[in-house]
Amino acid sequence: MTARAAREIAPGMVVNLGIGLPTKVVDHLAADFPVCLHTENGLSGIGPTLAPEHADRNLIDAGGAYVSTVPGSAFFDSAVSFALVRSGRLDLTMLGAFEVAETGDLANWKIPGRFSPGAGGGIELAQKARRVVVLTTHVDRDGVPKLRRACTLPVTARRCVDRVFTDMAVIDVTRAGFVLRELAEGVSFADVAAATDAPLARPKGEIPRF
Amino acid sequence: MTARAAREIAPGMVVNLGIGLPTKVVDHLAADFPVCLHTENGLSGIGPTLAPEHADRNLIDAGGAYVSTVPGSAFFDSAVSFALVRSGRLDLTMLGAFEVAETGDLANWKIPGRFSPGAGGGIELAQKARRVVVLTTHVDRDGVPKLRRACTLPVTARRCVDRVFTDMAVIDVTRAGFVLRELAEGVSFADVAAATDAPLARPKGEIPRF
Amino acid sequence: MRLPDKTSTMSEAVAHITDGATVMLGGFGVPGTPFSLIRELVRQGQTGLTIIKNDANEKGMGVDHLLANGQVARLITTHIGLNPRAVAMMNAGEIEVEFCAQGILAERVRAGGAGLAGIVTDIAMETELANGKMRIEVKGAAGMVETALTADVALIHAARADVFGNLGYDATARNFNPLMAMAAGRVIAEAETVLPLGGLEPDAVHTPGPFVDHVVAMAGISEEYEIVRR
Amino acid sequence: MRLPDKTSTMSEAVAHITDGATVMLGGFGVPGTPFSLIRELVRQGQTGLTIIKNDANEKGMGVDHLLANGQVARLITTHIGLNPRAVAMMNAGEIEVEFCAQGILAERVRAGGAGLAGIVTDIAMETELANGKMRIEVKGAAGMVETALTADVALIHAARADVFGNLGYDATARNFNPLMAMAAGRVIAEAETVLPLGGLEPDAVHTPGPFVDHVVAMAGISEEYEIVRR
Numbered sequence: 001m002t003a004r005a006a007r008e009i010a011p012g013m014v015v016n017l018g019i020g021l022p023t024k025v026v027d028h029l030a031a032d033f034p035v036c037l038h039t040e041n042g043l044s045g046i047g048p049t050l051a052p053e054h055a056d057r058n059l060i061d062a063g064g065a066y067v068s069t070v071p072g073s074a075f076f077d078s079a080v081s082f083a084l085v086r087s088g089r090l091d092l093t094m095l096g097a098f099e100v101a102e103t104g105d106l107a108n109w110k111i112p113g114r115f116s117p118g119a120g121g122g123i124e125l126a127q128k129a130r131r132v133v134v135l136t137t138h139v140d141r142d143g144v145p146k147l148r149r150a151c152t153l154p155v156t157a158r159r160c161v162d163r164v165f166t167d168m169a170v171i172d173v174t175r176a177g178f179v180l181r182e183l184a185e186g187v188s189f190a191d192v193a194a195a196t197d198a199p200l201a202r203p204k205g206e207i208p209r210f
Numbered sequence: 211m212t213a214r215a216a217r218e219i220a221p222g223m224v225v226n227l228g229i230g231l232p233t234k235v236v237d238h239l240a241a242d243f244p245v246c247l248h249t250e251n252g253l254s255g256i257g258p259t260l261a262p263e264h265a266d267r268n269l270i271d272a273g274g275a276y277v278s279t280v281p282g283s284a285f286f287d288s289a290v291s292f293a294l295v296r297s298g299r300l301d302l303t304m305l306g307a308f309e310v311a312e313t314g315d316l317a318n319w320k321i322p323g324r325f326s327p328g329a330g331g332g333i334e335l336a337q338k339a340r341r342v343v344v345l346t347t348h349v350d351r352d353g354v355p356k357l358r359r360a361c362t363l364p365v366t367a368r369r370c371v372d373r374v375f376t377d378m379a380v381i382d383v384t385r386a387g388f389v390l391r392e393l394a395e396g397v398s399f400a401d402v403a404a405a406t407d408a409p410l411a412r413p414k415g416e417i418p419r420f
Numbered sequence: 421m422r423l424p425d426k427t428s429t430m431s432e433a434v435a436h437i438t439d440g441a442t443v444m445l446g447g448f449g450v451p452g453t454p455f456s457l458i459r460e461l462v463r464q465g466q467t468g469l470t471i472i473k474n475d476a477n478e479k480g481m482g483v484d485h486l487l488a489n490g491q492v493a494r495l496i497t498t499h500i501g502l503n504p505r506a507v508a509m510m511n512a513g514e515i516e517v518e519f520c521a522q523g524i525l526a527e528r529v530r531a532g533g534a535g536l537a538g539i540v541t542d543i544a545m546e547t548e549l550a551n552g553k554m555r556i557e558v559k560g561a562a563g564m565v566e567t568a569l570t571a572d573v574a575l576i577h578a579a580r581a582d583v584f585g586n587l588g589y590d591a592t593a594r595n596f597n598p599l600m601a602m603a604a605g606r607v608i609a610e611a612e613t614v615l616p617l618g619g620l621e622p623d624a625v626h627t628p629g630p631f632v633d634h635v636v637a638m639a640g641i642s643e644e645y646e647i648v649r650r
Numbered sequence: 651m652r653l654p655d656k657t658s659t660m661s662e663a664v665a666h667i668t669d670g671a672t673v674m675l676g677g678f679g680v681p682g683t684p685f686s687l688i689r690e691l692v693r694q695g696q697t698g699l700t701i702i703k704n705d706a707n708e709k710g711m712g713v714d715h716l717l718a719n720g721q722v723a724r725l726i727t728t729h730i731g732l733n734p735r736a737v738a739m740m741n742a743g744e745i746e747v748e749f750c751a752q753g754i755l756a757e758r759v760r761a762g763g764a765g766l767a768g769i770v771t772d773i774a775m776e777t778e779l780a781n782g783k784m785r786i787e788v789k790g791a792a793g794m795v796e797t798a799l800t801a802d803v804a805l806i807h808a809a810r811a812d813v814f815g816n817l818g819y820d821a822t823a824r825n826f827n828p829l830m831a832m833a834a835g836r837v838i839a840e841a842e843t844v845l846p847l848g849g850l851e852p853d854a855v856h857t858p859g860p861f862v863d864h865v866v867a868m869a870g871i872s873e874e875y876e877i878v879r880r
Contacts, residue, residue: 012654014860026651034654036814036860040522041448042592044858045653045814052647058451058579058591064502066647071848072653072814074855077626078448078474078595079530079764082523083832086543086765089860117501121522123544128765158546222424224630236421244424246584246630250752251678252822254628255423255584262877268681268809268821274732276877281618282423282584284625287856288678288704288825289534289760292753293602296535296773299630327731331752333774338535368776527764534757537770537788540795556786558767558797565770567788590853623820624854 001135003028004182004210005094005165008133013091014038014084016125019063025094025135038090040121042081045073062121082121086128093129095122097136097164099151102177102198104161106134107153119156126157138166138195145197147171147178168192170210176201182210211345213238214392214420215304215375218343223301224248224294226335229273235304235345248300250331252291255283272331292331296338303339305332307346307374309361312387312408314371316344317363329366336367348376348405355407357381357388378402380420386411392420423584423617426635433608433634434460437573440493441466444529444574444604445473445483446597449502452589453482454577455644456610457636461575462489470494472529472571474522474596476506481644487515496569498522519549524566526599531568533602533631538567574604578627581611582618585632586625594626601627608634612641653814653847656865663838663864664690667803670723671696674759674804674834675703675713676827679732682819683712684807685874686840687866691805692719700724702759702801704752704826706736711874717745726799728752749779754796756829761798763832763861768797804834808857811841812848815862816855824856831857838864842871 006028009015014036017025026046029035037046039061046061047068055066084090099107106126109119126132139145147164163181164171169192170182179201180189189207193200216238219225224246227235236256239245247256249271256271257278265276294300309317316336319329336342349355357374373391374381379402380392389411390399399417403410434457437443443461447453453473462485469491476497477483486492487505494516500506510517520528521544531539540563544550554565576597580588587609589597601607609627614637664687667673673691677683692715699721706727707713716722717735724746730736740747750758751774761769770793774780784795806827809820817839819827831837839857844867 029651031651033651035651036653037651038860039592041451042595043852044860045852052649055647056591057645057647058593060449060451060592062448064449064648064650069852070651070653071846072812072816072850072859073852074816074850074858075589075591075594075852076855076858077598078522078526079599080832080858082526083760083764084858084860086523086541087763087832088765088835117507118497118499118517118519119521119544119547119549120499123521123547123549124523127543154548155546239421241421243421245421246423247421248630249822251681252825253622254630255622257421262879265877266821267875267877268823270679270681270822272678274679274878274880279622280421280423281616282582282586282620282629283622284586284620284628285622285819285821285824286625286628287828288752288756289829290602290628292756293530293534294628294630295753296771297533297602298535298605327737328727328729328747328749329751329774329777329779330729333751333777333779334753337773364778365776527766531769535771536757537772537791537793539761539766540768540770541766554786554788556784556795558784558795561767563767565786565788588853623818 001165001167005135009035009092014089016040016090016093018093018095038084040081042076042078043073045070082124085124088130090129092131092133093125094133094135095126097134097146098153100134100147100161100164101151102149104159104173105151106156106161107151109156110154123156126160131162132160134161134164136166138168145195148197168195179203180207182208185209211375211377215345219245219302224299226300226303228303228305248294250291252286252288253283255280292334295334298340300339302341302343303335304343304345305336307344307356308363310344310357310371310374311361312359314369314383315361316366316371317361319366320364333366336370341372342370344371344374346376348378355405358407378405389413390417392418395419423629425583426585426633427583427614428634428636430456430460430636433636434464436606437461437466439466440468441572442470444571444600445471446576446600448474448595450648451593452577452595452597453477454575454610455482455642456638457575457608458482458485462486467491468493472496472569474498476500476503478502479505496520498525521549526596528566528569529596529599529603532570533599536568538565540565569603571604573606573608574600576601576607576609578609578611580613580615580620581609581635582615582620583635584617585609585629585635586620587627587632588620588624589626598627601631607632608636610636610638612638653859655813656815656863657813657844658864658866660686660690660866663866664694666836667691667696669696670698671802672700674801674830675701676806676830678704678825680878681823682807682825682827683707684805684840685712685872686868687805687838688712688715692716697721698723702726702799704728706730706733708732709735726750728755751779756826758796758799759826759829759833762800763829766798768795770795799833801834803836803838804830806831806837806839808839808841810843810845810850811839811865812845812850813865814847815839815859815865816850817857817862818850818854819856828857831861837862838866840866840868842868
């Protein structure tokens with residue numbers, strides 16, 4: 001899934017990879033691939049993650065990982081960092097999700113009564129990145145579908161998700177709802193449709209595998 | 211007048227001296243006097259003005275004079291520069307005036323039909339400096355008093371002027387209107403009162419000379 | 421003219437904080453958090469504080485000491501998920517927590533520092549964070565007024581300072597520090613290195629000295645500032 | 651990963667400006683004004699432009715060439731007193747001029763660059779500059795909404811750039827440049843020196859590269875950039 005998601009990144013893009021799963025995406029990019037990775041705590045041009053013994057105590061990403069710079073990196077404050085996000089300079093963000101609605105609504109910050117640590121920078125990433133891609137398991141630990149007609153949890157942003165990568169499929173969010181684009185090896189359209197709590201359109205022709 | 215005005219500057223202050231007359235005030239400060247001079251085009255810690263042959267083409271004050279730095283100077287952008295002004299970090303500004311009203315209203319940016327180049331940074335300096343001191347001739351070229359009951363010209367800011375230095379007197383703007391504080395050599399209270407288009411209070415006792 | 425000297429001792433500087441004060445704390449996680457100043461605030465024990473900080477640090481670090489010591493009444497923040505004590509105290513009603521989208525917290529603090537009353541944004545308008553906030557239309561688009569934040573005191577961590585209070589930050593330790601250094605009535609900066617006047621190049625200053633009231637030299641880099649091994 | 655190269659020729663970069671475009675120009679007086687990019691804009695001759703700039707430069711410099719060439723329809727500015735042509739064209743109704751308090755122009759541009767809809771301020775509320783602006787009350791105090799400014803293109807002058815578009819400014823040539831470099835759909839920076847990646851230290855960057863679209867190396871420092879002898 002992360003290898004496939006890495007192919008979403010086009011040359012020249014400014015990209016923010018959310019905390020957790022999405023950061024693994026970067027391992028699939030070539031060493032000379034022209035891209036600028038942004039982290040909201042104040043760095044453009046993120047370099048490789050470092051082990052503690054090689055780390056700079058003042059150089060982390062938003063997930064707290066010790067990262068490094070590349071030639072051409074820049075540091076800036078939190079206001080400038082989100083100015084970049086809100087004013088449309090962020091071409092792509094990859095986020096995790098609790099739920100994605102067929103309208104593109106995203107819920108990934110709060111489970112009332114159980115999990116409410118605050119949204120951090122997630123709302124602005126979801127609402128303002130030019131393209132929002134979600135990386136998630138297709139269903140939660142209890143087998144409940146994460147792709148739904150509507151979010152049951154408090155939303156992070158509405159009508160924001162463009163595409164969802166799961167362990168089962170690549171699915172676009174369109175005006176007409178979820179549309180299947182690719183299938184994981186060994187997974188059928190019926191499998192995905194059954195694990196999705198909303199209509200899933202199947203384009204004509206063969207569905208590519210990833 | 212400029213020598214007397216220089217005594218308004220207390221140790222440790224951050225001070226913005228407007229364009230023209232007020233900048234001459236600085237010549238009366240001792241070389242080791244602890245003060246920070248600010249110019250709204252992006253410099254704290256203004257050093258001496260330089261002749262063209264010694265000037266840095268990128269280092270001017272808001273009046274276009276080629277200035278210099280001192281140890282501890284800092285450069286910043288126009289937003290930060292006025293953030294400093296509006297958030298109360300500017301202890302004192304000295305401005306020129308067309309008219310000052312007994313309420314403290316200041317008019318110094320526009321003469322309808324004759325002079326309307328825009329206010330530049332003057333409105334924020336007048337409205338937000340902690341203390342606003344005006345340096346001006348007591349009357350205009352036609353002999354018309356500049357200190358008035360009310361401004362006839364468009365105001366820069368209302369209720370902002372604390373003190374006025376003229377060639378005739380030092381006058382405070384109080385809740386009760388203009389109050390004479392000091393007299394220039396050879397000038398009487400009656401002279402000043404006659405040249406002022408508003409009541410002028412005279413405190414008991416001898417009026418100091420400057 | 422020369423620029424004034426604002427160096428101070430840690431205890432004298434922090435003593436300006438009163439019970440019930442609103443205090444901004446720089447930092448995003450470990451980098452940029454003024455751990456030394458926070459330690460002194462814990463030692464002095466002022467209570468009923470409103471703390472404005474991106475996060476609540478982790479257990480045994482920074483804000484957590486203030487929470488453990490019962491000094492915090494209210495927290496304005498973006499994410500406290502790494503501090504179980506903060507979450508527990510919030511859930512138990514022992515502290516009041518106001519959440520804000522991270523970039524909007526940055527802008528609200530900056531607006532306070534820029535002497536503005538507020539900003540107009542559409543961020544989080546469709547979430548519960550919008551509850552109770554004024555809505556207005558600007559150029560035909562729906563927006564929400566987010567009020568400026570100011571504080572009585574800001575505690576700032578800098579890598580470098582000169583005695584006038586010009587500050588420089590290292591790497592991602594910058595984060596909220598330059599914003600908070602504009603937004604408080606009194607700004608106290610701890611610095612790893614305090615330089616004489618002229619020790620910082622004018623083009624390399626991140627926070628200009630006029631914003632800063634007190635410069636405090638740190639005793640050293642304590643354990644809290646170091647690499648966190650998880 | 652490596653950071654993308656954004657170097658361009660002056661003519662290709664400026665050719666992105668269309669008739670009727672809104673163009674921000676950095677600079678306060680001479681320092682920071684992108685004279686080389688303005689010369690190219692005069693050469694290409696796009697018309698009906700809305701120009702956003704602190705001032706209108708002086709006779710025979712920068713904005714004055716655009717005015718003389720009839721390319722400007724509208725000017726959003728703070729002070730044009732040093733350019734008699736700008737004053738005369740305004741008085742004759744040949745250009746429309748919108749005046750703004752200087753720090754509020756800076757904040758409106760910055761708000762555009764920060765993706766905000768506007769700011770709330772009390773600056774100039776009691777002057778004629780307040781005419782027609784929305785008034786609202788924030789925390790019991792009267793305020794006025796100043797709308798964010800954005801542009802199609804911003805022309806920026808930097809002392810130093812790397813090929814990715816990280817910029818550094820010299821002295822008071824910074825002024826509006828870093829703000830406008832955030833606020834336009836397309837940002838074109840001329841630089842006195844263009845460095846390879848790694849040529850600017852990450853802590854010393856004034857405008858981060860992600861904001862910049864095109865980096866143009868200047869042919870040299872022409873007369874307009876030099877000391878003005880009055």
